[in-house]
Amino acid sequence: MPTEREAAAFEAGIKLGALYHQFVGSPVSAETAESLEVAMEESISLQPHVRSVSVKIDREMLTKNVYGYGELSGKMIRALVEIDLDGAVVRAKLEYDPKIDYPLMSLLD
Numbered sequence: 001m002p003t004e005r006e007a008a009a010f011e012a013g014i015k016l017g018a019l020y021h022q023f024v025g026s027p028v029s030a031e032t033a034e035s036l037e038v039a040m041e042e043s044i045s046l047q048p049h050v051r052s053v054s055v056k057i058d059r060e061m062l063t064k065n066v067y068g069y070g071e072l073s074g075k076m077i078r079a080l081v082e083i084d085l086d087g088a089v090v091r092a093k094l095e096y097d098p099k100i101d102y103p104l105m106s107l108l109d
Helices: 004-023 033-045
Strands: 050-057 077-085 088-097 102-107
Touching (some): 004 050, 004 077, 033 077
Antiparallel strands (some): 088 102
C-alpha cells in the first residue's frame, strides 16, 4: 500500500501530465499567452487535492505562422503544482531542461 506522500506524488504527476497533454498544441500568441496560462491554471485547479498551481509560458519561445499565432509546445511551459492529500503535501514542476532537450516533470519536495 502506498504511503500518503507517495499517493500525493502520484497525484502531482497526474496533474502535470494532464496539463501537458491537454494543452500542448493549443493556438497561442503573445497577446493570448496570459489568458492561456490562466485557463491552464484554472483547469488543473479543479482536480482533486490541488492546493495551488502556477503556469508560465515562455514568451521568448513563441513563434508566429502566416496567420499571426503559433502553437504551444511542451518546451514553453513552466508549471508548479502543490498537492495536499490528507495532510501529505508535495510540490512538483514541469520545466524544459535544455541539457536533455526535454520538458521534464520532477518532485521539488
